[in-house]
Amino acid sequence: MSTPDDTPSTTAFDDEAVLLVGHGSRREKSNEQVRDLAADLESRLGIPVDAAFLELAEPAIDEAFAELATIVSRVTVVHCSLFAASHVKNDVPLAIEQARAAHDVEIANGSHLGIHPAIVDLLDDRAAAVERELGVDRGTDDVAVVLCGRGSSDPDANGDVHKLARLLYEGRAFDRVEASFVGVTEPTLEESLHGLSKHRPDAVVVLPYMLGDGVLTQRVRDWTAAFDDEYPYVDALAGDPLGTDSRLLDVFADRWQEARTGSVEMSCDTCKYKVDLEGYEEDVGGARAMLRALAHQGAHADRDDVDDEPHSHDGPAKHVAVCTNRTCAEMGSPAVIERLRQAARDSDHCDARITRSSCLGRCGDGPMVAVYPDGIWYGDVDRNDAERIVTDHLDRDRIVSDLVDRTL
Structure with missing residues (x-):
């Protein structure tokens, strides 16, 4: 675990900065917490640390x-995301690839917060702070804990919530520790609370x-308070989020x-984009994830006139993703992306962002080029085909039918 004494001197990193990426909230207090963490991390590391937000x-x-x-010439991305779900696996990597294409800067991408001893502590x-407020002692009273995460469509992220709950239980005198979620997956917090009522814990x-x-966080507090009112024989109270704890x-x-x-280590053995998991077979290869990430990013351009959405992007009409994974790269995808960008610059009508992509799950059929929001995938694209994709599809919205590999 890093400590201030372990931190190298600032002279070793005078050309490096850190970008601390948070999700973003409609509550400015939550956004200020991310900015406070960035300031504290800057003091810890002795190099510039800026905060940025997904939305x-x-x-x-x-x-x-x-x-x-x-x-600076080097930027290291550090995630505020608690688990590796779509933002960590899709949205931020897409933003990084676009930044690499737009700026002469070296970017290193870190992992999510994940499972860490400091977080368990x-x-x-x-939990101890809530126990004190309730006037109970886990050593003498039956105290149950519910760890409530946001909930994700990524089973790997949801599994980590259960792992964290188990680590919190091990070696501590809680009666039980259960994982639950606000939504998206099960069990929901409401389900977990009503289930615990049958065990009649003291708190x-x-x-x-x-x-x-x-x-x-406020929703968790409200649901807990409602449960406390409904079951007078059980004292229930929600604690604070992680916040800006040192x-x-x-x-x-x-x-x-x-x-x-x-x-950086990622949980690739249980990643739904890498392996066949029951119920998630269509996600293997990351194709749908890539399109979802592009849609998520482009959607911000539609928020200019919405008062409660404080930021927006000037999104292009189309996004073009070119697979530059090893197989496609060996088949010529770097030359394809170069020609796409050159043709787009030469065009008077092309309104598209052209970026690199990781594997699109069509190895051997490449170079692969995906055009969004049309959901058109072109395969076996060469440098000359790239110009046709720009002049026909991107300029005139006419699909280059002989190159189509698949549609989504």
């Missing part, structure tokens, strides 16, 4: 990269497993060091 807050990631590219302290401690004090800096510092030294 709902400013600055956006592309704006932050543009700013940092004027002052922090959750233990959050139920609900821990909102969120970073900031945002909308979802122990998070230990995790961020570790993730920063892993990223800049190329030792």
Whole structure:
């Protein structure tokens, strides 16, 4: 675990900065917590640390990269995301690839906060604070804990919530520790609370497993209060989110060091984009994830006139993703993306963003080129075909039918 004494001197990193990426919230208090963490991490590491957000807050990631590219040549991305779901696996990598194409800057991508001893200790302290407020003692009273995560469509991320709940239970005198979710997956917090009522514990401690004090945290508090009113024989209270506790800096510092030294570890053995998981077979290869990420990014351009959406992007009419994974690269995809960009610059009508993509799951049929929002995938594209894709599809919205590999 990193400590201030482990941190290298600032002279070793005078051309490096860190971008701390948060999700963004409609509650400015939650966004300020991310900015406070960035300031604290800057003091810890001794190098510039800026905050950026995926949505709902400013600055956006592309704006932050543009700013940092004027002052440093290396940027390390550190995630505020608790688990590796779509934002970590899709949205941020897409933004990084676009920044690499737009700026002369080296970018290293770190991993999510994940499972870390400092977080388990922090959750233990959050539970102890609720116990004190309720006037119970886990050593003598039956205290049940519900760890409530946001919930994800990624089974790997949901599985980590259960793992974290188990680690919190091990070696501690809780009667039980269960994992639950606000939504998307099951069990929901309401289901978990009503299930616990049958065991008649003396107290139920609900821990909102969120970073900031945002909308979802308040929802957890409201549901817990409703349960407390409905079951007078059980005292129930929700604790605080992770917030800006200094122990998070230990995790961020570790993730920063892993990223800049190329030792980032991801849970690929249980990633739905890598392996066949029951019920998620269509996600293998990441194709739908890539299109979802592009749609998510482009959707911000439609929010200009919405008062409660404080930021927007000037999204292009189309996104073009070119697979530059090893097989497609060996088949000529770098030349394809170069020609696509050149033809787009030469065109008077082309309104498209052209970016690199990781594997699209069509190895051997490449180079692969995907055009969104049309959902058209072109296969076996060569340098000359790239010009046709621009002049026909991107300029005149006419599909190049002889190149179509698949449609989504």
